[in-house]
Amino acid sequence: MIKFSCEKALLQSAIAVSSRAVAPKSSIPALEGLLLHAGDTLTISGYNMNTGIRTQVSAAISEGGDIVLNARLFGDIIRRMPDDMVTFTADDRQTVHLSCGDADFDISGLPATDYPDLPEVEDEYSISIRQKTLRSMIEETAFAVSTNESRPIHTGALFEVSEKGLTVVAVDGFRLAVRRESLEQLSGGAFSFVAPGTALNEVKSICGDTEDTASVTLGKRHILFEVGDTELICRRLEGEFLDYKNAIPRTNPVSVIADTKSLIESIDRVSVVISDKLKSPVRCMFDHDKVLLSAKTGNGESKDVCRLTGDGGGLEIGFNNRYLMEALRYAPADTVKIELNTGVSPAIIVPTDDSDSFLYMVLPVRLKNSDQ
Secondary structure (H helix, E strand, O other), rough: OOOEEEEEHHHHHHHHHHHHHOOOOEEEEEHHEEEEOOOOEEEEEEEEEOOOEEEEEOOEEOOOOOEEEEEHHHHHHHHHOOOEEEEEOOOOOOEEEEEEOOOEEEEOOOOOOHOOOOOOOOOEEEEEHHHHHHHHHHHHHHHHOOOOOOHHHHEEEEEEOOOOEEEEEEOOOEEEEEEEEEEOEOOOOOOOEEEEEEEEEEEEEHHHOOOOEEEEEOOOOOOEEEEEOOOEEEOOOOOOOHHHHHHHHOOEEEEEEHHHHHHHHHHHHHHHHHHOOOOEEEEEEEEEEEEEEEEEOEEEEEEEEEEEEEEEEEEEEEEEEEHHHHHHOOOOEEEEEEEEEOOOOOOEEEEOOOOOOOEEEEEOOOOHHHHH
């Protein structure tokens, strides 16, 4: 027997969080479900054999035990319940009775013995970091995580931890994103790992915009993210990550300062003629205190001018509009410094105050004379 009661809103929120790690379709029926464990507290777990999410809920437990319930059905029922106290009872035949206000449901569960154990993470190394800092670091690099499975290591982001702080790096062959922040607490010395991009998107959604801390623990094969009452466990990606420090050219003779929002708006304007069918680079001609932007496709031709500070010396360079726009959009600064070298060298976007809190590199697109 299992018996507990819990506020509908709390239960609904816990189901929503843990369901993010449930396999939508699996050859193991239990993996399409959530594991409920009623012990000292109520714990709800979802697991797809790659990522597991376990979250604790405040509940009044009269009888403890374990059961697996179909995640979609259980979530749909709780979501439609009135805003009141939910009473949960399960018998020895895994029949579950749910009641809330005037609503009653009877559904079948599965035995918890069918559910695979979530991996244990040995506490080798760990860090503490503010939730909102971790969330912004993931958000401001995750867009550059590769989706190309031919290099699995780059479908994740590199986390490097040292006395200097935490550095998160993502690369997909067209652009590179680096974010760096100092850390409140470091135990076990310097370490690094690559976490899957899919798991990091879940970590980002679990982190609140709050000063409360999250902890990241590195085990031999898995990584544990602890955020409030929720734990996310994912596999480490193995392989050789790009030597990003040597991939970034830092001796760039051309340097201009741009208002981030204005430059995004200019790129967006000239991108109107570009579509999935009719692709074209955005041609940028960096002049004295301005950049002339243009694009030309079968749809038409567009031109715009964005004011800058600095002299581009007439350098012409082409970019994929989306890659350049995303690098600027995720750069956490109102103004950025853009470093350039030649028409076929990458553009480097860094803070104007010479700090190393972020760096974005965007590879150029070779311009044909017909693009003019």
